[in-house]
Each structure stands twice: as structure tokens, then as C-alpha cells.
Amino acid sequence: MTIEYRTADGDAFRVMAPSDTSPGRTAVDLRISLVEENDRAAARLRESFRRRGLVAVNLVSSPGAGKTALLERTLDEFGRQCPCAVVVGDLETDNDARRLRRGPAPVAQITTGSTCHLDATMVERGAASLDLAGVRLLFIENVGNLVCPAAFDLGESCRVVLLSTPEGEDKPLKYPPLFQTASVVVVTKMDLASVLGWNRDAALRNIREVAPQVPVISLSARLGVGLDAWYRLLQSLLAGAPP
């Protein structure tokens, strides 16, 4: 015997009904999509960003790769001519939000508890808590993680994957799904490259192996080196999204 269920979209799916006579063990066949729910929320977000003329940038990396440092500098410099806002996710604490709130940009901290990534409904709630009037650029600082965030569309126009020099050169080979979904790869902490003996050619080769077309920007947010290429990228995203 089968039972028919309907999803919120009206799609029917059938499952085997449990047998009342089974000896304590019930087995059911299902077809429940686990990406659908997030994709629907991401589509809502993308549409609301588009209506506002707002460009959303999703920053993803390992913990400690320098997402917050890059954003601090970006808000200080680029944020002067372009109104920005930030939604930042962490498992616990609002340390990052406090670092980013020194300027005028509105910042929402999302603490995810045990969840290792931001999903689109969290970003919807975070964005709704901010006054986005006049804001052109919304940065979404994801939870530090090179795995789970790859699977969650947050309605962004641009996914920036950061790779810091202390992580070595082979992260793209170890975590290909995230690098494959990157719109741009930003190599951070270039000021440490020489002391670490970091091999730029090997890193670029590894990035190219999993994502042959992706643009790569190298910078040091601490020293302010290479940031002009990053700001040019942000400018080009804004040019593609008229207010």
C-alpha cells in the first residue's frame, strides 16, 4: 500500500505505508528534497535584493582566513563612497559584529548554535533586522567552514572564497565543491607569503585544476596591498546592478 503526500509546491510523491503487522520495524520509501527549501528562500532573497538594487556578496572560507579583517578594511575604505551592510554568521559570540560595527554600516550577527553554515532563511531574518535603506552592497560573512556553505545558495550575486596563505596551497584540491562554486577566489594574508614559503604557482595551479575559469585576487588586508583589484571587483558588481 502507498500513501500520496504533496509538497508545498503541489508535487505529489508516494511513500510505502508502514505495515501495522511489522515486527517493530517500519521501513518507508520517500523522496524528500533537502535543497528545495533553501533554494526557495534563496530565490526570494535574490528577488528582494534585485528590487532594492542591492548586490549581495557571500564570503566563505575556513575559520581564521581573514574574512572579518577584509571586511573591516573594506567598510573603512570602499564603504566611504558606497553604503554597505553586513550579515555575519558564527556558531557563538558577536565578536565579529562588534569588530565590524566601528563604522556607520549596519551589521547583524547571526549565531547559528550547532549549524556549520548560513542558510537562506537565516540570511532573510538577519537582513530583515537591518535598515537597508540606501544600502548598495550587502556582505554576508558565512560561518568559517570549507564544506557545508558550498551547498547553500544565499541569494548572492557573487560568492567569494577566501584562501589564506597559512592554509597552504592544496585546500582547493581537498575541498573542490566550494572552490568550484566560487565566483572569485581571494588569496589573503599575502604579507605572510614569503615567511611561510608559500608557493604562489602551486596554489594557482591547484585553484585552476578545480575551477579553471575563476578569477583570483591576491591581497593583504592588514597592509592594504592588492585591495584595488578587490574594490574594482566590487565596483563592477555594482555597475551590473543599477540602483
Added chain:
Amino acid sequence: MESAVEAMVREARRHRAQRILRAVLDVGVASGADPDAMRFAFPIVARGTLAEGAELALRPISGRELLLVHLEMS
């Protein structure tokens, strides 16, 4: 992994089950989900839920879908 465990627990409750014994997921190779990471995360996320101690089976499929396709419970 949270969404997978939530879906399992929701189904298990619907069937008034006490415990999830086994779950099968179809994982699209282009879904962005990493099977090794899922196997690692599952027992952590499932702790304290009806899915604690359950066996997780992952089947690769083409495309970007991520589907819960089978559940055994008691």
C-alpha cells in the same frame, strides 16, 4: 546535515516511531554536499534526536539534488 536530520525526525514522528534505525540519502555529485563530511557530521548532529545511533547510507546520483529516499525505524 541539519536539514537531513530534521526531515528524518519529522518523518519518524509522523510514523510515531521511537527510534530511527537506518536512513538512505541520494547525494547529487553536483549538490555541493561532501559525503565524507556528511558521514562525519551525522552522528554529531543526530545526537539527542530520534536519529541518534542510526545507520546512514549515502548513494551518489547525478545532478545537484539531495534527497532523503528511505527510512527504517522502530
